[in-house]
Amino acid sequence: GAVVSQHPSWVICKSGTSVKIECRSLDFQATTMFWYRQFPKQSLMLMATSNEGSKATYEQGVEKDKFLINHASLTLSTLTVTSAHPEDSSFYICSARDMVRDDQYIQYFGAGTRLSVL
Amino acid sequence: GEDVEQSLFLSVREGDSSVINCTYTDSSSTYLYWYKQEPGAGLQLLTYIFSNMDMKQDQRLTVLLNKKDKHLSLRIADTQTGDSAIYFCAESRNDYKLSFGAGTTVTVRA
Numbered sequence: 242g243a244v245v246s247q248h249p250s251w252v253i254c255k256s257g258t259s260v261k262i263e264c265r266s267l268d269f270q271a272t273t274m275f276w277y278r279q280f281p282k283q284s285l286m287l288m289a290t291s292n293e294g295s296k297a298t299y300e301q302g303v304e305k306d307k308f309l310i311n312h313a314s315l316t317l318s319t320l321t322v323t324s325a326h327p328e329d330s331s332f333y334i335c336s337a338r339d340m341v342r343d344d345q346y347i348q349y350f351g352a353g354t355r356l357s358v359l
Numbered sequence: 360g361e362d363v364e365q366s367l368f369l370s371v372r373e374g375d376s377s378v379i380n381c382t383y384t385d386s387s388s389t390y391l392y393w394y395k396q397e398p399g400a401g402l403q404l405l406t407y408i409f410s411n412m413d414m415k416q417d418q419r420l421t422v423l424l425n426k427k428d429k430h431l432s433l434r435i436a437d438t439q440t441g442d443s444a445i446y447f448c449a450e451s452r453n454d455y456k457l458s459f460g461a462g463t464t465v466t467v468r469a
Contacts, residue, residue: 245401247401275456283461283462284459284460284461284462285402285447285459287457334401336402338455345389346451346455347390347392347407348392348404350394350401350402350403350404352401353401
């Protein structure tokens, strides 16, 4: 299957600082990537859809100024958590969409980034 | 409520078969997926099935789809300790986003 690389896998930062997480599709081009947040023992919550060359689409209740998304190339999307606070501590997972046939896609996921804000 | 529902826990003896069940609500879903998540890791795509199929088999994995009842199941034959993980059922929506179930925690006991 296709490979999605996510970096870093774990980051600890001080409250008030910003953290950038990278998501790369290694062996395919992804015009669309997704960013999810997962709380302990819960399912994935979609935060936003990242579209190459255009603005991201955020889900209801997600602060776009807090979670900045940039999708500057067909293989890279970044999520920047700005002015992080302890309540932003979570597991963030990205996925990239690969076309398997006309108008049909599969989402492949990165390994996730654990963010701890002190 | 949840668009995709699955039981939360399953305990199975090593060597037995595991069956994880899932129900979904969107009858227009074209793809249905099973993902596996090990502790502290991302989601690994296990298998997927097109909505025009009833069954798909891939080595130890068998997926059954009952479109009339909107029921999806994943059977793992000869379950091993490495199969202990959380398994997520997901359906594709018309906007190509995925709706996930809450995840089934499978525990394999010796």
